[in-house]
Amino acid sequence: MTTKIERVDQQRGKNRQGFLVWSTIFFISWFIRSGLKIAEVENDTVFTVLLVVLIISLVLQVVYMFKDHRLDVEMKQDPRLKEAMNDERIQLNELRAWKVGFFALIGFIIFAAIVSLLIEINDMMLVYLTALLIGFGARNTAVYLLDR
Amino acid sequence: MGDKKLHNTLKVQRAKHNLTQGQLAELIGVTRKTINTIENGVYTPSTYLALKLSQVFSVPVEELFQLDE
Numbered sequence: 064m065t066t067k068i069e070r071v072d073q074q075r076g077k078n079r080q081g082f083l084v085w086s087t088i089f090f091i092s093w094f095i096r097s098g099l100k101i102a103e104v105e106n107d108t109v110f111t112v113l114l115v116v117l118i119i120s121l122v123l124q125v126v127y128m129f130k131d132h133r134l135d136v137e138m139k140q141d142p143r144l145k146e147a148m149n150d151e152r153i154q155l156n157e158l159r160a161w162k163v164g165f166f167a168l169i170g171f172i173i174f175a176a177i178v179s180l181l182i183e184i185n186d187m188m189l190v191y192l193t194a195l196l197i198g199f200g201a202r203n204t205a206v207y208l209l210d211r
Numbered sequence: 212m213g214d215k216k217l218h219n220t221l222k223v224q225r226a227k228h229n230l231t232q233g234q235l236a237e238l239i240g241v242t243r244k245t246i247n248t249i250e251n252g253v254y255t256p257s258t259y260l261a262l263k264l265s266q267v268f269s270v271p272v273e274e275l276f277q278l279d280e
Contacts, residue, residue, distance in 0.1 A: 066237045072244065143240060150241035152254050210244065 068147045075134055075148070079207045082127035089120035090200050097189050101182070156209040164202030171197045215278040221250045224268045224275065239263045 096113045099106070138145040171194045175184070184190060225235055232246045239260070248254035249264075256264070265272040 066233050066243075068237060069233050069243050072242045147236070147240045147242055150245050151257055151260060152245040152248060153242065155254075 067141075067144060071134055071137065071144060071148060075131065076207075076210065078127050078131045078134065079203070079210075082124055082131070083203055083207050085120045085123040085127065086200055086203060089117060089124060090196055092116040092120065093193065093196060097193055100186060100189060101184055153210065156206060159209060160202045160205035163205035164198045164200075167201030168194050168198030217252065217255055217276060217278055219249065219252070219276050221246070221264065221275060224270065228268060235264075235267065238267050 092113050096110065096117070099109065138148055175190050175194065178184070225232070230238075232250070233243045236243045236246045241260070245254065245256075249256050249260075261272050261276060265275050268275065
């Protein structure tokens with residue numbers, strides 16, 4: 064018999080997996096697009112395709128976030144369920160995941176600093192946004208992997 | 212953590228009480244994965260959770276968790 068906790072936990076796992084898949088696709092497209100921009104490559108077709116992929120993956124990420132939000136609402140209505148879904152192991156995994164995200168962000172900033180010595184980077188906002196995406200993505204990946 | 216490994220008799224106690232991991236998880240308010248990771252020695256529970264487990268099985272906590280001799 065599947066308990067309510069198990070059902071919600073499985074659903075949360077599926078939501079995280081879906082979010083992770085689409086955020087990875089989003090990130091890869093973002094990284095390619097940023098690389099092409101920094102290298103000053105001008106190809107409208109490639110940029111349009113990447114933009115479409117970015118928009119589709121962003122929409123699907125929002126869909127999975129919405130699904131996760133619905134589970135949050137269900138948890139809020141049942142304090143026992145909420146407590147179980149945030150038990151001490153899950154809280155520890157969250158902390159570990161933020162640590163992974165932080166180090167990924169620092170790692171990328173060091174990488175960007177080294178690259179900036181070799182080539183001139185004009186769009187620093189792009190670097191900051193990429194760093195944030197890497198940090199957040201690493202955190203999400205770590206949450207998923209630690210909770211498998 | 213240390214040179215001594217932590218062992219547990221959770222699986223044995225569960226079998227004695229005819230409980231699945233999911234049912235035990237429900238009883239103490241955690242996920243089934245948490246019970247699974249404790250049983251396999253992947254996760255070491257807090258004192259609070261260890262005491263909750265010993266309460267469910269009505270055994271002293273030392274009977275559930277032991278360090279290597």
